[in-house]
Amino acid sequence: MTPTPAVRLAGLSKTFGAQKALDGVDLEIPAGTVHGLLGENGSGKSTLIKVLTGVYEPDPGATLEVAGRPVALPLPPGAFRDLGISVVHQDLGLLPELSVAENMRIAQGIAARRAVVSWRTERRKAGETLRAHGVDIDPAAPVATLSDTERALVAILRAVDELGEHRSLLILDEPTVFLPREGTDLLFRVVNDLVSDGRTSVLLVSHDLNEVLDHTSAVTVLRDGKLAGTVTSAVTTPAGLTELIVGADLAAALRKHTDEVAADPEPGPVAGKGRVQVAQLVAPRLDGISFDVGRGEILGLTGLAGSGYADVLPALYGASGKVFGDLLVDRDNLQLSALTPAAALAAGIVYVPADRRRDGGIAEESVERNMTMPVMTVLGSKLRLNRKALARRAEELSQAYDVRPFDPAKAFGTLSGGNQQKAVLAKWLQTDPRVVLLAEPTQGIDVGAKAFVFDLLRKAAERGATILLASSDYEQLATVCDRVLVLARGRIVSELTGSDLNQAVLSDRVLSSTRLLPTQRTETLTEREAS
């Protein structure tokens, strides 16, 4: 290792209004290494990257050195490229209709400001880059025809090309979440090859503890915008990382819990008497999962991004293509491959999507029109709207669900996130559904609305509804759910109930979920500790 680090950041703070997104963070990445950056959502990882790429202006006082040379902050937009820094974001930023070569070379082709771009030359150059890293992809192939792994490789190698001569730092922001295991391995082969020049470094942002420990030399952990610690990967355990990520208090709670479980092993959760039975659910990111949910039960689904937990609900509502498996609700058997939202609704299943503004309600239409969508023919007839009854229903619902401001004629889009969510819940819960599918129901809504939403869910469950809640908010899952399933790579790897169901255990299970994979069945903490 050379004594000069590739990048050294010191005393980095960033304040948004009253909130400190970053608070005195130091980060040093030795040249020629892969360095991990970990932390829960909102811990400040993205803010740090955005400072490095000149998107955010940090608070005064921070210093930055690249390859030993001090660099003035804030960075002007685009300046990071001249420093030899490039980034691959999770969405990869490829244009699917264009070819591999076009995607890889378009930035440089334009930057060269030539009147005519010779695509033959560009294709040759792209091919050279691919081959140089031992990647066998046809530069002329459209990106749309590539596998997820190949796409990730193209995006990474494009970023490598853009490092230019300085080659200081490649930032990979969760590059593997949608990749199969072989893809991850291939990707890290390329990454290791890249840093072997002793000059280039890689900053790897990930949620997957095992992946990070396997592929980095050191890891920096952020918690609530502060530096929780930087540790050497070779001498760190996943448990040690978890403690840094969630903090000492939660970790202590987790240890205490583990001891209790060790002293008094609980019987595994009882499944099987469910009114909702999902059998062999296969979808693009789901690998044949089965589970049961009972009447009045609130079942949580969680996992890392890309684990498949977010794909379960749309699949059960007929809202995503290419789904196979069976869904049994009471005695109705629904073939998932042929299920449509209309058929799901007819079977008493409702779906509250995560993206409220896009999928939950029509922004330009009134709250009344949005809320009464499912009851247009119920309150009137097929041929005639009963406009008075609809208006009355909208007023009743607005009152009962506390939709503010109390004006059903107002456009849905003008409501706050929390009130939009209440309106969407009112829209569906008025139909007295048998099954409620909720995706990230409290994302982007205020604390008061959150409590109200939880309350609504509990009441619906008490009335006998079965509720499936997909969320990445462990605190919320622990508060609301009777049982939580943790998914990894499209499979259920863990099931938590009773005293197991708390924020600490949930964080731990999710962060280490990929390690639980091979066995697939539920494994208690003790068993894992013993092995």
Place this chain on the structure above:
Amino acid sequence: MSTSTQTTTPSLSKEKPAGKRRGIGPHAERYALIAVWLVVIVIFSIARPDTYPTPGNLQSVLGSQAVLLIASLGVLLPLITGEFDLSVASALGLSAMVTAVLNVQHGWSLGTAVLAGVGAALAVGIFNALGVVLFGIPSFIVTLGSGTFALGVIQWISGQSTVTGIDSALVNATVGSRVMGVPLQFFYGLAAAVILALVLEFTPLGRRLLFVGRSPAVARLSGFNVSRLRAGAFLSCSLIAGLAGVVYAGALGGADPSSAQSFLLPAFAAAYLGATAIVPGQFNPIGTVVAVYFLSSGVVGLQMLGAQSFVQQLFYGGALVVAVGLSRFVRHRATR
């Protein structure tokens, strides 16, 4: 299934909600086009007091726009669901030509000829619906293709010449008979507008069509059959265009192979202009009626002032851009 590319989706109010709002602003916007229309009438009445504000002129303005009005109501339906139907003028022309050719040259009775004409227009709609809904081709392309194809059929079956001498019963039923001095065809257009307005405003079907246009994603997740609703909109559009074609054949006393094409752009202009009135930000039939007669009142007035016939195009094009631009500007300011 119905994937439409972003670039070819009609949209009006991406930026601003059009829910009922309080205060005087919304009302001003609702009735602005009517107010401008009245101003136009007053100005021309002062400029040409002897010819403009006369019952005869009123009758002629009202009576002359029926075919355009009906065609505009047709394109309204696909537009509401977020799709284009560029074949509307060809479907109209095809219906007129089939009716005329069968009745005049092949001796079919008027009733069967009319049925065949409307059926031919409906065939265009079936093609559009299949292309858009089943095969997921953008409606802009499907209807451009079907419209061009239908135009070819019109020229083929007419031998590229005008057909005259259609059954006088049809002429009587459209322009021959008058009520209060206004040709009957005006009342057909008005009736079509009222029926469409009632369907859109007072039936679940009408609301579903609106929802599909506003947000296909929300409509689908709310259990509405987006494909079927869009297919229905295309079929209805062609059916209405077919009826407009019958009225056109009556008004002309026959059919000619190309003049129907001139309805295409004015029909869209009227639909878009109509969306700035009555229910601002939303395509609506009554607004479309106002738009058609506003444009017609202006053009007739300008012609009385001595303008030549090309002024019609200048006025249509200018009024459309100015009105839609102003309406957006007002709304943008009101919601700042």
